[in-house]
């Protein structure tokens with residue numbers, strides 16, 4: 001099987017797919033693209049959307065972390081990505097949908113907001129990436145890319161502040177799923193692979209790490225993804241973090 005993954009450094013759905021590939025034991029090659037440029041590159045290759053992760057499997061195109069998860073599970077059924085019990089499977093698919101449609105984007109907006117304010121940590125997020133130019137040069141010239149990426153992801157003050165306020169509720173939902181055995185079971189499933197990378201990306205922000213690390217969600221995220229590149233010092237206005245403070249001291 002000839003598999004190539006297209007992603008951008010630090011992409012949480014990109015990390016999700018890489019973790020799934022490892023779980024299935026499928027070897028793959030990876031092309032790291034620059035943010036913004038990935039839109040043009042994947043469209044010019046004939047993918048229907050402009051997002052990564054995008055994957056070519058023996059020339060066939062599969063795009064989006066959920067579609068890729070299903071394709072990998074079809075190609076290599078072991079270990080299974082879905083529980084056999086239909087009731088549990090429905091809950092897993094709901095948690096996966098939440099991870100993709102509700103959790104992924106606010107975390108993306110937080111990261112781009114933070115990197116736009118201070119691009120120095122960008123180097124840490126590019127660890128292990130092969131961008132075709134030296135990382136130092138990529139970071140030094142990243143200003144316009146960061147501005148454009150923050151813009152198209154709508155990483156505004158208002159949206160990021162709202163995302164931070166919603167995060168405790170999201171963490172409660174994740175902890176409840178862990179408690180119920182929907183997440184963090186013996187056999188990892190699509191929802192585990194979808195949600196853990198968003199948590200791990202959020203945990204690269206020092207502002208958020210303690211509030212997540214002290215909860216079952218944090219332990220779960222570290223189990224699924226022991227290492228995640230990136231480390232950003234405190235950057236959010238303290239008032240924006242208030243909703244999380246009351247959680248971590250509870």
Ligand SMILES: N[C@@H](CCC(=O)N[C@@H](CS)C(=O)NCC(=O)O)C(=O)O
Nearest residue numbers: 011012013039050051052053064065
């Ligand atoms: N939720 C989808 C979309 C992923 C997504 O939005 N990826 C970002 C990078 S992390 C992207 O390529 N954005 C470009 C765009 O929205 O045009 C998935 O999990 O595959």
